[in-house]
Amino acid sequence: MDSIETKPRTLELTVLSAENLRVNGKPATKNVFVVVRAESLTAHTTSCKGNGSNSNGFVSWNEKFVVEVAAHARSIAFEVKCKTSPTGSVRDVGVARVALSDFLGTIVPDHCLQFLCYRLRDWDGLKNGVINFSVRDLTAAPPLGKVVGGGCDGFHGFQEVVGVKSECCSSSSASDNAVVTGIPVWWRNNI
Numbered sequence: 001m002d003s004i005e006t007k008p009r010t011l012e013l014t015v016l017s018a019e020n021l022r023v024n025g026k027p028a029t030k031n032v033f034v035v036v037r038a039e040s041l042t043a044h045t046t047s048c049k050g051n052g053s054n055s056n057g058f059v060s061w062n063e064k065f066v067v068e069v070a071a072h073a074r075s076i077a078f079e080v081k082c083k084t085s086p087t088g089s090v091r092d093v094g095v096a097r098v099a100l101s102d103f104l105g106t107i108v109p110d111h112c113l114q115f116l117c118y119r120l121r122d123w124d125g126l127k128n129g130v131i132n133f134s135v136r137d138l139t140a141a142p143p144l145g146k147v148v149g150g151g152c153d154g155f156h157g158f159q160e161v162v163g164v165k166s167e168c169c170s171s172s173s174a175s176d177n178a179v180v181t182g183i184p185v186w187w188r189n190n191i
Contacts, residue, residue, distance in 0.1 A: 009069040009104070010138040011038075011076075015046050017060040018080055018120070021093050021129040027057035028093055031083035034131070036065060039073040048083060057129060066138070075099050078131050080120055094120030094128035103135050110140035 013036060021028035029050045036044040044065040067076070080093040096118040103114050113136045120129040 008071045008139075009100075011067045011069055012064065012136045012138050013044075013067050013076070014064045014134045015061045015078070016115075016132040016134060017058065017062075018129055018131045019058045021057040021059065021080065021082075021120070023082060023084070023091060023093060027055065028059070028082050028129075029055045029057065032059045032093065033081055033083075034061065035077075035079040035081065036067060037077045037079070038067050038069045039075060039077075040068075040070055042068070050082075069100065073100065078118070078120075078133065080129070080131060092123055094122050094131075096120050096131050104137060110137035112136065 015034050015036065018032070018034070021032060031048045032050045033048045034046045044067060046061045046063045049059045049061055069076070075097045078096045078098065080095070081090050082093055083089065084091045098116070098118055103116060104110055108114055113134055115132070115134045117130050117132045119127055120131055122128040
């Protein structure tokens with residue numbers, strides 16, 4: 001298996017939401033957006049969200065991007081920003097730098113969808129909210145011989161693995177003919 005450092009990747013990244021965002025000690029509720037960078041000059045930007053209502057610093061986007069990650073890249077940065085005036089001046093709210101090794105090459109197969117959340121820090125290093133996103137490696141194919149009837153590498157539906165929720169099936173409904181790999185718990189016990 002190639003290490004994540006030696007080959008370029010194509011990731012499907014969905015910026016879901018952010019919570020507990022603050023600007024000058026007040027909830028950031030207006031014109032909030034996210035810039036996603038994978039250690040390159042190419043940036044992906046969400047639309048501005050938030051209407052100024054009492055959302056207590058919660059903003060939702062649910063915007064999907066296809067991000068090309070170079071072979072030398074080690075992390076992805078999520079920069080949360082907001083427009084603070086009608087003239088368009090932009091203020092930094094917080095940033096989260098996520099190591100690729102946090103979700104590539106882990107116990108969860110790379111081709112499975114993973115839902116993650118990371119603490120945002122402002123430029124002084126202080127906590128300033130949380131960003132929620134999902135990621136899937138589009139360059140990683142499911143192992144051959146494992147997918148039958150909509151199943152995915154022995155996983156089916158949602159699977160809770162080490163605090164990371166992953167969705168591994170491409171089918172929208174459960175299938176009775178999926179192959180599940182593993183050994184039953186009672187296998188070594190004489191029941």
